[in-house]
Amino acid sequence: MTELDPTARTAPHDGPAxxxxxxxxxxxxxxxxxxAEDYVELIAELIHEQGEARPVDIAARLGVKVPTVSKTLDRLARDGLITRAKYRSVFLTDTGRALAKECRRRHEIVLRFLISLGLDPETAERDAEGIEHHVSERTLALFAAFANRS
Amino acid sequence: MTELDPTARTAPHDGPAxxxxxxxxxxxxxxxxxxAEDYVELIAELIHEQGEARPVDIAARLGVKVPTVSKTLDRLARDGLITRAKYRSVFLTDTGRALAKECRRRHEIVLRFLISLGLDPETAERDAEGIEHHVSERTLALFAAFANRS
DNA sequence: GCAGATTGTTAGCACTGTCTAACTTTATGC
DNA sequence: GCATAAAGTTAGACAGTGCTAACAATCTGC
Structure with a gap:
C-alpha cells in the first residue's frame, strides 16, 4: 500500500507511478x-518603494494582522530568508533576495501574459497572484513567448 | 489601521482599498x-471510474496516508459536501456534486488551454492541478476561447 | 525630554493538514 | 465459517496560519 511498493499500479518506478x-x-x-514567496516578494517591494519593510506595512498589504506577520517573519528568519532584530524592520538575506527576484520574474511574466491575452489589469493582478506559484518553468517560457509575440 | 478605517489610503471603500x-x-x-475542491473532484472521478470512492483509493491518488483522508472526509461531511457511513465508501451530496462538476469544468478548460499553448500533456496536467483553483471566470473564458480558436 | 500614539512582541486559542501507532471492522481465501 | 489480510477509524503529536488581548518598545510633537 505504501507508495514505495513496487507492485503498485503498473509502473515499477520509485514514487507514485x-x-x-x-x-x-x-x-x-x-x-x-x-x-514564504508572497512575503519575500512583498518585502523586496517595500524595501524598494519605501526604503524599509515594516511589519505594519506587510500586514496592511497582505490584509492580515500584525501578530500574524510577526510569527511568520520568525519562521522566515528561522528558514534563512530574512534577518530581523526586535522592534526593527526586516531585511532579506541573499537567499531571500534571490527568491524574491525569482518570484518577481514569475509574477511579471504571468501578469504580462494574462494582460496580453486580453484580461483587464485588475483581474490579471488577482489571478497572477494565485497562479504564479503554480507554473512550471516550461509553461512560463510559453507565457513569455506569447506575451512577446502579441 | 484596521481595514475598515475609512481614512486609510486614498479610497473610502469598505475593504482594503x-x-x-x-x-x-x-x-x-x-x-x-x-x-476540498481536490477531494470532491477526485471523489466524483473515482465514483465514475470504479463505481465507488474508498478512502484507500483517495489516499493513493492524492499521495497521502489514509488517516489524513479520514479526517479530511469528516470535515467535508461536516461542511455538507459528502455523506459517509463508518467503514463505507463516500458519496457526494448535491452540493458536493455541483462543486465537483464546476471543478472538473475548470480543470478541463485550463488543461486544454495549456496543451493548445504547446505544453506537453504531463506538465500541463501538473500545472493545471495547481492553476485551476486560481483562475477567475473571466480568465477562464479567455482560456476557453483561445483553446477553441487554435 | 516626556506623554501619548504607533508599532511590535508575546501568549494563548482555534482550526487545518499532515503523520504514526494502535485498534476495529470488513472482506477474502481456503 | 474461520483465520488472515485489507481497509478504516481513533487518538495523539506537530507545524503552519490565522486571530485577540495584553504588554513592551519606539517614535512624535510639543
Missing part, C-alpha cells in the same frame, strides 16, 4: 512555499 | 477551498 498523484504532491509542495 | 491587498485576500480565500 500515477502522474495525477505526482501532480497532487507537487501542488502540495508548492502550497507549502506560497506564503 | 489597495487592489494588491484584495488580491492577497482572494488568494487566501481560494487556498482555503483548494483541498
Amino acid at each position: 500515477d502522474p495525477r498523484t505526482e501532480a497532487f504532491q507537487g501542488v502540495r509542495e508548492a502550497r507549502r512555499n506560497e506564503l | 489597495d487592489p494588491r491587498t484584495e488580491a492577497f485576500q482572494g488568494v487566501r480565500e481560494a487556498r482555503r477551498n483548494e483541498l
Whole structure:
C-alpha cells in the first residue's frame, strides 16, 4: 500500500507511478512555499518603494494582522530568508533576495501574459497572484513567448 | 489601521482599498477551498471510474496516508459536501456534486488551454492541478476561447 | 525630554493538514 | 465459517496560519 511498493499500479518506478498523484504532491509542495514567496516578494517591494519593510506595512498589504506577520517573519528568519532584530524592520538575506527576484520574474511574466491575452489589469493582478506559484518553468517560457509575440 | 478605517489610503471603500491587498485576500480565500475542491473532484472521478470512492483509493491518488483522508472526509461531511457511513465508501451530496462538476469544468478548460499553448500533456496536467483553483471566470473564458480558436 | 500614539512582541486559542501507532471492522481465501 | 489480510477509524503529536488581548518598545510633537 505504501507508495514505495513496487507492485503498485503498473509502473515499477520509485514514487507514485500515477502522474495525477505526482501532480497532487507537487501542488502540495508548492502550497507549502506560497506564503514564504508572497512575503519575500512583498518585502523586496517595500524595501524598494519605501526604503524599509515594516511589519505594519506587510500586514496592511497582505490584509492580515500584525501578530500574524510577526510569527511568520520568525519562521522566515528561522528558514534563512530574512534577518530581523526586535522592534526593527526586516531585511532579506541573499537567499531571500534571490527568491524574491525569482518570484518577481514569475509574477511579471504571468501578469504580462494574462494582460496580453486580453484580461483587464485588475483581474490579471488577482489571478497572477494565485497562479504564479503554480507554473512550471516550461509553461512560463510559453507565457513569455506569447506575451512577446502579441 | 484596521481595514475598515475609512481614512486609510486614498479610497473610502469598505475593504482594503489597495487592489494588491484584495488580491492577497482572494488568494487566501481560494487556498482555503483548494483541498476540498481536490477531494470532491477526485471523489466524483473515482465514483465514475470504479463505481465507488474508498478512502484507500483517495489516499493513493492524492499521495497521502489514509488517516489524513479520514479526517479530511469528516470535515467535508461536516461542511455538507459528502455523506459517509463508518467503514463505507463516500458519496457526494448535491452540493458536493455541483462543486465537483464546476471543478472538473475548470480543470478541463485550463488543461486544454495549456496543451493548445504547446505544453506537453504531463506538465500541463501538473500545472493545471495547481492553476485551476486560481483562475477567475473571466480568465477562464479567455482560456476557453483561445483553446477553441487554435 | 516626556506623554501619548504607533508599532511590535508575546501568549494563548482555534482550526487545518499532515503523520504514526494502535485498534476495529470488513472482506477474502481456503 | 474461520483465520488472515485489507481497509478504516481513533487518538495523539506537530507545524503552519490565522486571530485577540495584553504588554513592551519606539517614535512624535510639543
